[in-house]
């Protein structure tokens with residue numbers, strides 16, 4: 001006997017809502033699942049979120065998007081990492097690249113050989129010079145990793161794009177593939193007798209019933225937060241920034257293949273180059289700087305004329321205690337917020353969608369299995385906590401003495417999970433390795449070393465390589481990377497050529 005399809009109802013049409021709708025349209029069989037998305041033109045979207053992580057390429061490949069068309073439609077550019085200016089101390093900077101430092105030799109991580117070479121006076125180059133991506137950033141160069149050469153093992157890339165254009169693009173894409181879009185404001189949420197979300201009522205009086213609801217309603221968290229009363233876990237004791245000013249400016253000649261993040265006295269400013277403009281913002285804490293001062297700092301930091309007035313956004317760091325409760329899942333800002341220091345929000349959305357698609361009830365299941373819900377929440381909790389620790393590291397390991405925000409974050413009590421990672425690094429230069437989620441070992445190394453931390457010792461296994469061989473291998477690797485990077489075209493040239501070219505379909509493995 002045919003079973004009726006699962007009715008999926010998504011509330012919210014920001015990046016979270018449309019990423020989720022697109023994934024449902026691509027992955028779920030239309031005879032077994034029907035997807036409806038409700039969005040309110042009156043409420044609008046947050047409309048920021050311009051920097052991403054390399055994992056977004058997997059998402060695009062899942063949708064089988066044509067990369068150059070995607071770049072054209074979203075005014076996208078390439079991103080090899082993030083430059084952190086002044087985060088350790090004023091005047092200093094480092095890059096967190098998407099890619100490795102050096103190579104494994106005999107199964108031993110590169111940083112141990114570098115530390116040994118340093119301790120033994122073999123005068124290695126700075127660690128960052130063993131990263132293809134960092135050296136490409138220094139030249140404003142970009143090239144696609146070539147799987148036939150050593151480059152592919154050294155770096156990956158992500159995108160910068162216009163968040164509004166991205167949501168529009170996914171909206172058109174999803175509606176063309178069968179997602180029903182309803183414009184309207186949800187004014188009432190009714191529960192079934194068992195306490196599941198059952199029916200939504202719009203301001204027009206239209207009622208929409210569903211079997212599975214996805215709350216993408218933004219900071220308000222209409223379903224999971226307001227209706228199902230899932231509490232908010234506040235993390236502002238570690239991440240005190242609670243506001244951002246955002247303003248685009250004209251495109252400037254400094255067309256970087258990376259995001260720039262500059263520490264300021266009450267927070268930090270971002271700079272994201274797009275094809276048609278540069279995105280800028282100032283994330284700050286009202287405990288340490290006023291809104292007016294922060295606005296002036298942002299406008300003073302622009303490297304080209306502003307396009308419009310800065311827009312103020314308010315937020316709190318933290319997350320919902322459960323992202324999935326009963327028949328309702330919170331995605332995006334409805335599930336939590338971590339400041340955009342490492343461009344993690346769209347990644348969190350993407351990862352949650354992928355986990356949801358694995359654990360979503362089938363039409364035959366007639367309801368949600370609590371064990372699967374627990375599994376989803378376990379994965380979500382681990383990811384949020386790992387990213388939180390990584391962000392805290394940027395703040396707490398600073399030497400900006402005498403600046404109230406920076407003194408505060410240097411001295412507060414750290415989560416035990418972060419202390420564990422710091423101890424591991426300090427003892428013998430190791431960093432945690434997680435099979436699932438983020439961030440990778442090389443990312444931790446970039447920020448630990450970048451913030452000026454140095455371990456007391458290195459892995460004993462690195463002593464097995466004879467000194468002359470070590471010095472030779474380091475020299476050769478350094479030279480090989482230099483040759484590869486010298487060959488790369490400028491980022492601006494790649495964009496001009498690639499985004500003007502006829503569409504090329506991405507390889508899907």
Ligand SMILES: Cc1cc2nc3c(=O)[nH]c(=O)nc-3n(C[C@H](O)[C@H](O)[C@H](O)COP(=O)(O)OP(=O)(O)OC[C@H]3O[C@@H](n4cnc5c(N)ncnc54)[C@H](O)[C@@H]3O)c2cc1C
Pocket residue numbers: 011012013014015016017038039040041043044045046047048049050051052163184185186187216217218219220222244246281313315331332333334340343344345346347
């Ligand atoms: C300052 C700042 C900078 C950021 N930078 C980055 C970045 O560089 N990279 C990154 O990955 N992320 C970034 N983010 C996060 C990113 O913007 C969000 O994660 C992403 O846009 C997802 O937002 P959302 O879809 O959850 O919410 P929103 O964009 O707020 O969308 C909410 C949707 O719900 C709808 N809605 C709400 N209430 C109702 C209702 N009652 N009825 C009907 N519809 C309703 C709204 O109309 C809207 O469509 C940043 C965030 C901020 C605040």
